[in-house]
Amino acid sequence: NDGSVTASPEDAYDSEYLCPVSIDGQTLALDFDTGSADLWVFSTSLPSSEQKGHTLFDPSKSTNWKALSGYKWNITYGDGSGASGTVGTDVVTVGGTSVSGQAVEIATKVSSAFVSDTANDGLLGLAFSSINTVTPKAQHTFFDTAKSSLSSPVFTADLKHRQLPGTYDFGTIDSSKYTGTITYIDVDTANGFWEFTGSGYAVGSGSFVSSSIDAIADTGTTLIYVPDAVVTAYYKQVSGASYDSSQGGYTFPCSATLPNLTLGIGSYHAVVPGQYINYSPASGSKCFGGVQSDSGIGFSIYGDVFLKSQFVIFDGSSTPRLGFAAK
Ligand SMILES: O=C(Cc1ccccc1)Nn1cnc2ccccc21
DSSP states (O other): OOEEEEEEESSTTOOOEEEEEEETTEEEEEEEETTOOOEEEOBTTSOHHHHTTSOOBOGGGOTTOEEEEEEEEEEEOTTSOEEEEEEEEEEEEETTEEEEEEEEEEEEEEOHHHHHOTTOOEEEEOSOGGGOOOBSSOOOOHHHHHGGGSSSSEEEEEOOSSSOOEEEEESOOOGGGOOSOOEEEEOBOTTSSOEEEEEEEEETTSOOEEEEEEEEEOTTOOSEEEOHHHHHHHHTTSTTOEEETTTTEEEEETTOOOOOEEEEETTEEEEEOGGGGEEEEEETTEEEESEEEOTTTSSEEEOHHHHTTSEEEEEOSSSOEEEEEOO
């Protein structure tokens, strides 16, 4: 029951990656999110003003739909966006991986950011089920439901930079998708995230700075959010870079040459190409940086700007771990 699904960039800046998911034959484009654990969808139960532009799941058209009476969900993400609604189970298929009895969370309310993100029909959470928001009983993620039917209890992310589709694979590690060896690192699941301790950083050709960085691998976050020491060291090497409070982060002249950012994972040095760190135009001739401060978050977030530079293994075995390899 292994499967592979395309992950297509939603826009020219790789703000998010969307994957086709079939719920009892109804196909929606979902944002696979290793930073949360709810599978929720835009639905016919939303107010019509919030439905516009999205593909909607209609449970009344599903023969396998089973409502979970009295069950509810309500999620708020770190960026303040959120959604809530009711719950049922259905057959969910991702690439070749099909599971029955999967909890599908029907949105009856979504925040404005989701309404306006019309390419996105919902999220498929791939963090640990311990942070699923369904009450009175937390539900399993798609990966947890599928795990026992996979060749091995893993999924991998091979996200691409700019305009190219990548893939999420379930159950196998495709050795044609990476070069060299895989470096594995222990994961602390206490907060429900794929959380690990990074070993340090380097900017451009500069020397590597050893420092423990508490970070999560989060496909649902676009950028890299790291400690101020890293951010300061990075933008010191970018002429014309500065913190622009009106933009809410560091910007620099779009013509700037950006140095690579190396992030240590154990003894492995993961290199993020400088071009990946020119995230998008900000205002005028300034561009917004793909590396920003993690202050106020409580941990660092290695989001899509980082993850798309690597082949990443999310190993859900009894001792969960993360694997990284160059590609
Ligand atoms: O919310 C965030 C990023 C973030 C910003 C500030 C503090 C903490 C985290 N990521 N994210 C992860 N999954 C998401 C799903 C929707 C929206 C954003 C999502």
